[in-house]
Amino acid sequence: MKRRDFIYLSGAAGAGAMVLPGFMAMGKPIEQEEALNYVDVRIKKELADVALNTAKSKGATYADMRIGRYLSQAVITRENRVQNVGNSESYGVGIRVIANGCWGFAAGNAVTKDGVAKIAERAVAVAKANAKIGGKPVQLAPQKGYGEVSWKTPIEKNAFEVPIKEKIDLLLTANGEAMKGGASFVNSMIFAINEQKYFASTDGSYIDQDIHRIYPNFSVTKRDVEIGGFESRAALSMPCGMGYEYLTPVESEKVHGVVTRYKKRYDIIEDIKNATKNAGEKLMSKSVEPGKYDLVLDPSHLWLTIHESVAHPTELDRVLGYEANYAGTSFLSVDKLKSGNFHFGSKNMNIVADRDQAGSLGAVGYDDEGVKPTNFQIVKDGVLSNFQTIRDQAHIIGLDHSQGCCYAQSWDDVQFQRMPNVSLAPGKTPLSVDDMIKGVEKGIYIVGNGSFSIDQQRYNFQFGGQLFYEIKNGKIVGMLNDVAYQATNQEFWNSLVAVCDERDYRLGGAFNDGKGQPSQSNAVSHGSSTARFNGVNVINTKRKIG
């Protein structure tokens, strides 16, 4: 295909190069077809050897380098028009070294032999400057070199190959359905990410990876001018480690109930019609009576609670105090882990970590310090059984290897400990959502994630949601509004009385999870089946500002 034909078929490629806050800011706009041009792996290997040799010659005892080409595409619409189409590329080199026992890192976008050599020199200079401060020398878990290897996200359809016109048409069709349904406003968007990462280290690894992620989302708002109120409902899609195939609806991947939810295929048209109806229902719904309720939490909601209350506090660097100045530490400790009898939750709580769930955001072949990840259990039958680790901290909990939890958001950010997929295992006893609800006398069924906040040691949290349904005597009797639940971490997880079986298992996830200083974004999935928590404190969030 000729370039001009490609652009023509792509419709609005490159139109509007506005920076998207929190999403496109790190890149430069490019045309769509540029995304399909990969950098030759032989060139990358040559550059890697220059960088590693330079670092060693300047005094580094260990060095790794990442050549990263990070592509992101955003198609953003509002009602009947395109607000922005952005194709962005960020390309450069990050080099990390140990010199005089201390870490140093430098990055730049001069991807030439001379350029990477200078970056390697700067990284060593940074390490040597920091070594003067003192502290324990870095201790790395041993890691064998893998030689020249590669890994790619198993996708059916590369989102970057799909013409932008097709994406615009889909979003504007969806918006049209919302407007037909009486929406006052609708915003919809498709985000796509492609990380082309080349990692090399003095251990002898040369790892080429091609990672894909996609996230369709929308927000539908209905307004009541007279009362001056408005209500919104966001998409029940999940950000995922898939290609454009995620946007092809498949009936068997739908979960029907009070509202349709989705597994590994998403129907944006159906969801936006439902969302428009839901936004109207929310305007008319009853404000919740504060008090204790049994909560039935859908995976589209529960993923965020797992993320904040289980996944973050089980990061070893956070436990040790490495995040103390930003998001804080953890209520967990190495001693609690080593005791072997710290009851994080009830016996129904089984938390597993992986980097290989199909369609998940955390799926990779190797992490960003050249480790092939392992799957491990974090909580077994309610008892804390492991933390997430990387190479320079594994020894602290007696491990002789990293579990592959290292990640950097881009080439110009230093890699550090980031969570893999962390999920609640489904119940082993057959249990459907309907049967779970039948057993609830006074409860709230929550679908979709909303507001979230948790303290700096992950004890006290508060979560909202998208949709709240009142349960009375085993039946859903209507919609509620202004709901948020507050709880203390261990108390909450010890109130977990049942988890539906694997038939209901679904992933949710965070497309942009922040951690570190400077703050970096990570994408991670959290799976679960619907779960029931008894006697949770619910507050009413309605306020008037005059």
Next chain:
Amino acid sequence: MPIYSREEAQALLKKVLSYSKADECEVSLRGNDGGNIRTALNAVSTAGDISTVGLAVSSVYGKKAGSATINEFDDASLEKVVRRSEELAQLAPENPERMPMLGPSTFKDSIEYNPKTAAITPDQRADLTAKCLDVTKAAGLQAAGFLENTTRFEAVANSKGLFAYDKSTDVIFSVTTRDAAGTISGYAARGFTDVSKLDTASATRIATQKALSSKNARAIEPGKYTVILEPVAGTYMLENMFRFDARSADEGRSFLSKKGGGTRLGEKLVDDKVSIYSDPFNTELPGSTWNGEGQPLEKIDWIRNGVVKNLSYSRYWAQKKNVAPVPGPSNIIMEGGDMSLEDMIKSTERGILVSRLWYIRMVDPQSLLLTGLTRDGTFYIENGQIKFPIKNMRFNESPVIMLNNVEALGKPERSISVESYRSYLIPPMKIRDFTFTSLSDAV
């Protein structure tokens, strides 16, 4: 060469524009240079040195636009990038909201650049960090901290004769001090344009004193309390309301929307004592003197004596509403009084001193209800004195309601948001009836 001078940037942009055949063409050049150092457990955990530069071209035919970017600056590449953006523009759909580019304008020089900050080296970062660690080690505490310096430049030129250039520097430092057992915690944060104002040892001493004072914290009942918010706490809380956007207000989905339609422009929104404005020439908190659309930025009131004085109107929305465009804020300054923090405490019969807030998130955008928690030094005040440290608490409160309950304001200080790291000038605030909803055991 990540930081171009005005002359270097202008020469390059002029050359790029000379290749343009479109109705309109805009070229922008941006770069940054800087580094950071992060500590934990009284040692360096990560550190980096980063520099980048890039050039973007936007070509326009009528209401159709296309953009392309490069980071190679030879003549052939520069011409190629212009042609690509033109080709894309001709194929793009029309954007009804697209406004014509602005012509030349006079922009005052900004005062955001400081050569000492631009010259910071890895060794200097290490020295500033060592001074912080000396304090915590002497106090028998552990520091986790972060120091980052950045030099940025941005230049924009277009085919209508517009040219604007800005260069800025900043350095931020924050530190959390804790004991090894994790039973006490204190915090301090600083941000400056000029690194010579940064005293990491004195900031760390404040964090250390907060930590040592927070030993044996007691639990008190959640409920409504008078609070004294130190600037770092107030900044993070108020940051969520510094969006004075006319369009979202007109559309009825903002706390600035009026019941029955329209905006709250000209209406009383908060207490008389509250005045919030922007001023790029404030010496404590300088800002850019122009924005991305090529509009000059000057001092402007957003709230004056509690009344909404201005809302930000994009050029498109201003045209639609038949008003003059009002660029958004380049910085935010809240006026205060002359009461010291000590006097605020002395005048408080029963209340809570809040050093820092954390994990603030929006609960309800209609009322701007936020939830979050206190952190790193929360103290009970009785009869004008700090009586004892208290355990942290979760709040559910709206900054709009909060600013209607202002009892007193102190002298504004430059402080940084603990999440976005943006700098603001915010006074310490004494607020009545601040709503705490639950206890937290977090330290």
